[in-house]
Amino acid sequence: MRRSYYKELQDMKELADKGIILDLGCRDARDSISFNEAGWKNVIVDKDCVALSQAVVNLKKGCESHCEDLNKFLETDDRSFDIVIANYVLPFLPDYKKSLKRIYSKLKEGGIFIGCFFGDRDAWKDSSKLTFHNKEQALKDLSAYKILDFQEIEESRRLYSGELKDWHIFEFIVKKT
Numbered sequence: 001m002r003r004s005y006y007k008e009l010q011d012m013k014e015l016a017d018k019g020i021i022l023d024l025g026c027r028d029a030r031d032s033i034s035f036n037e038a039g040w041k042n043v044i045v046d047k048d049c050v051a052l053s054q055a056v057v058n059l060k061k062g063c064e065s066h067c068e069d070l071n072k073f074l075e076t077d078d079r080s081f082d083i084v085i086a087n088y089v090l091p092f093l094p095d096y097k098k099s100l101k102r103i104y105s106k107l108k109e110g111g112i113f114i115g116c117f118f119g120d121r122d123a124w125k126d127s128s129k130l131t132f133h134n135k136e137q138a139l140k141d142l143s144a145y146k147i148l149d150f151q152e153i154e155e156s157r158r159l160y161s162g163e164l165k166d167w168h169i170f171e172f173i174v175k176k177t
Ligand SMILES: C[S@@+](CC[C@H](N)C(=O)[O-])C[C@H]1O[C@@H](n2cnc3c(N)ncnc32)[C@H](O)[C@@H]1O
Pocket: 024, 025, 026, 027, 028, 029, 030, 031, 045, 046, 047, 048, 051, 068, 069, 070, 071, 086, 087, 088, 089, 092, 093
């Protein structure tokens, strides 16, 4: 199930009226659409320029798009963000810990970080190119934050390609305090 982070943060009373949100590895930017509709400034980044062009179409109220490696963006952009989303992308990064540090430094005080890790019972667990976490490691990697929501999920769900996959994931919403 995809989550409506805008509504969840509203329900948690964690959402500012409007702000600036960064979606890293956004693909079609589905997680950003509700923020865009609510008038937030959207900055989206993906190394896949074709996917990014669809994201630009999906964010009807406008956005700033960057077709580049997210680490390069994090290194060179000098702004701070109210919310950073890195959903279903951290496990694909060669050095996710470096990216985590950069994300932390890009967040404003009180800023929200949304993302997920793949768990060690995921169907892709034997891939040497991906990173997998157990619960303890996942919580350790988020220890600099206040946890607002942390869910361990095991479910069968389709990939973008339509193929059914057994997922084991840790989804989180955390706050820089
Ligand atoms: C599995 S998709 C997730 C898309 C979206 N975040 C979501 O949850 O639906 C991963 C996306 O991250 C992008 N990606 C992977 N590594 C990246 C990197 N180093 N820099 C920028 N984008 C990256 C891919 O091109 C792809 O669009």
